[in-house]
């Protein structure tokens with residue numbers, strides 16, 4: 621008999637991590653006037669009921685990026701905020717029809733080591749069916765929850781409109797998939813360095829801890845914050861790439877091992893990978909060999 625309900629952890633005062641069966645993390649931030657839900661998971665629970673059990677305040681829903689494991693239950697809510705560049709992917713990411721247990725099994729086997737602890741069955745699938753109003757979210761936009769303010773920041777790379785959020789009350793950065801150890805960029809490496817550097821610059825100033833979209837990307841199944849070292853290593857990995865000194869490798873996409881591998885930069889000490897049976901450098905982000913610099917910045921070698 622496995623666990624059949626998402627795990628909820630209070631990671632700071634009035635700040636909750638909801639872990640959906642080892643797959644993905646969502647966060648509820650409760651203010652004295654409003655609350656905020658960051659990300660809408662995959663689709664195997666009544667997320668709305670969980671949120672409303674944690675707060676009795678009116679709340680907004682903000683999505684870090686339109687992937688099925690982060691925007692999957694968007695249609696449980698009347699309204700959600702999302703970067704405009706992510707909107708074309710939302711129909712796919714939050715599709716209501718044709719979503720089944722296979723998606724869960726495929727994702728979960730890759731996101732967690734211990735498959736046996738969860739028991740998810742088809743009757744738990746709940747993607748919602750509301751005609752959700754999608755509102756644009758821009759860099760610098762702020763959610764004012766009364767006693768706390770949560771600011772959105774662009775960090776394209778993993779997806780075109782990937783965003784992260786910094787909460788001035790818990791002093792946590794909620795980074796979605798923008799800086800997991802294996803997440804790189806499909807766009808200019810120089811842009812990614814700049815955006816990650818801005819995130820890193822805030823460390824110790826506007827936030828003290830990072831929580832990502834997946835616990836298991838930062839280790840075993842736990843509720844620890846993400847190691848800031850990974851952000852530093854991602855920056856250094858891309859710097860080495862632009863200097864022409866990078867150690868390069870190839871990786872198969874976790875979810876589509878049959879597809880041709882993509883190019884990755886290997887950087888940092890050798891560690892055990894959280895969801896694989898092998899070891900490798902701490903940072904192994906993908907990059908786009910066709911797009912190293914933003915146009916006009918080719919002379920800049922970091």
Ligand SMILES: [Zn+2]
Pocket residue numbers: 687689690797833834
């Ligand atoms: Zn993800």
